[in-house]
Amino acid sequence: MKLLDIVRLIFGNLNRRKGRVSLTAVGVVIGTAAVVILVSLAIGLQKNANEQLYGIGDLTQIQVSPSYGQGEVVYSGGGGGGGSKSTSASASSSSAPGAPKLLTNKALEDLSAIPGVMAVIPRDYMMGGLTLKYHRLESGSNVIGIGTDDLSSLGLEATQGGVVLAHGTVIIGPMVASNFYDPNQRPGQQTPAAPDLYDQQLTFVFIKYDQNGNEVHKTLTYRVSGVLAQTQGESDWSIYMQLDDLKVLNEWAMGRRINYNKDGYSLVIVKVDNVNNVLDITDQITAMGYQAYTPQSFVKGINNFYLVLQIIFGGVGAIALLVAAIGIANTMAMAILERTREIGLMKAVGATNRDVLSIFLGEAAGIGFLGGLGGVLIGWLAGYGINVIALVYLAQQSASQGGTPPSVAVSTPAWLPVFALVFATLIGLASGLYPALRAATLVPVQALKYE
Template structure:
């Protein structure tokens, strides 16, 4: 029965071809606008996420022990202390692959190389755990003995000449030039220099590691003793941070949550990804709404067309009712007609979007290839983006997007046709038959 009515609607649809084409065109423009804009947000999101995935950040959690004054505030729920026992407990938790506790140097670490000075946060790390850092090395090898240091990937570029009148970073080859660490005592401002022997220089581009200077844990402990004047034993050491690596990026957020429940301060890429997702959801909503305006205009077009069609076919509605059509049958015929306008427009819009995707991504891939040859932004220099970052996929269409678009387009048609169709279905046959 529905099929028969749908067939009737389909044959009605093709009766006024030019009007149909114009109405459908409106829907095509609307759906194409929505879909291209949504595809753009998916492309941008993919690019942003692939940038993250390149680093090991997605399996990494940074754990901070709450500062000592917090521990004293609430006696019933003492804040956790990050000592060796706790570290071992954390290592036993499910999903945890490695825990690398670190101890920060309390003072400020001034690096001096000849006339040039630089500052870098200094962290102490158990030499045995160094291989677990899981980072690429630019030079040297990943090991740490007393008196040695591992340089973050960009520390060598932080040096400046304090005598210079203008700020101008100077690159120092830490392997070739002698580098000393100059520390200052809290109590009497005495200064002391330690000669640093670089064991490794990390590859740049490792985020937080870029600016860090890794020293053996025992070295940092004795530096701290010297600047504070307080003794600290290796046995009851309490770390201030830990780098935790999880077994799988999927469970990173769960592990981070478990740490949070234990009372630690936690920072993981999950937070960042969540913010990123939120941002792109908002972006999708905004861009989708902008495209949606075109779709709303198209909806008015459908409503107008359906009203006209019903006006023209009032007599026919009377005839259908005279030969036994129920209100629901008339409603179905006109709703199917309106829904089909939406569906057909949506389908063509989807096809056009795939075409646009081909053209845009193709152009981008060419530009990226050109960019690799010239070493710069290539032919897309006018865009404030690096085309290589998108991997040739500025417009990304996930499989559910076209389905979503088709459903939305059909719904727009149905909604636009609802009021005219309801009016048509309620027409009294005698009035419909006598209309002129």
């Protein structure tokens, strides 16, 4: 029997029983629509979450910090006052168990040697207090000393000036200017607008306390050589200066010399060539004994969560499809009872068991396909409707509460309707298997005599 004839016969037979086929297909429509809507919703939620997450930093970066090991803890001082705590292990780069792993220059070389690592950039924070001054405005800020001359290696871009750090200059985040305020502003007076700091001289007033608790100031000026583009991350609110510049300031604040070879860096950024290598390299660094953190492990965790959510949501829809499958099986079993004589006739005029099986399996799959088609259409339209309504609502929420509105609420990828349609058809096919097998194996003479 030709495929086209089988298809024609199948749809002719389905058309004969429009009412019953439609009612049976409604179950499949509901199930398929549920799968499409719920999985689209889970994908939409994941997309939104990822959009927010990508603001937490460049995903090709790994933050490496020293590990202070599990060494024997020695309490000095004692008594009720709570003495200081330190580990007994020496600050060597020995890999003995429990020894601290410091981020010395040697360690930086080791990290650079890992395949796939593009750059190893040490960084440090400002120790001690700081007040920024620009004309009559003041502000506080987060100062980062960075061991590279070129901030583009951290994936940062400038909207004004450049990203190359020279001695005596700073590059500021886009939100730094908005932190400035007038300390002498009187009530009722208008708040000054954020100044344009590019290419301006900023006065840094560094503050420390001497042994007697007196405040000691040190004032330096730096030229702002660049303003960074927004990343929605730490860089937006930070001021970058050369690590050597910061080291001098920290030495002043602590009152002693800093030897990175002995003390190690507090944090190192490892830049990786490809986002796919990040987790692997993170594992290698951890195996070397350092603490490594990448936003990607967090993103991966979140993605896993949404994958589970998609499976659960898809499962809820699949339950509806399962109920529909029982409906199809019932309809097909009824059809075979009603058409037993017809099956007998088919066999009498030369249909093989395979022909009969194909026809009845095809009819069951046809119900699944038609229901799936309706379900995909309704699911897609409903998703579109939800998007329109939800985005208006969420945009209002964001407007009143701040923050960026989500770009999408329900997201239907191209593969989902195709998958849902194929799945619904397969469900139909599977439901029809038992009734169709029964039909195919009927003894012709018994089928012809069936009353």
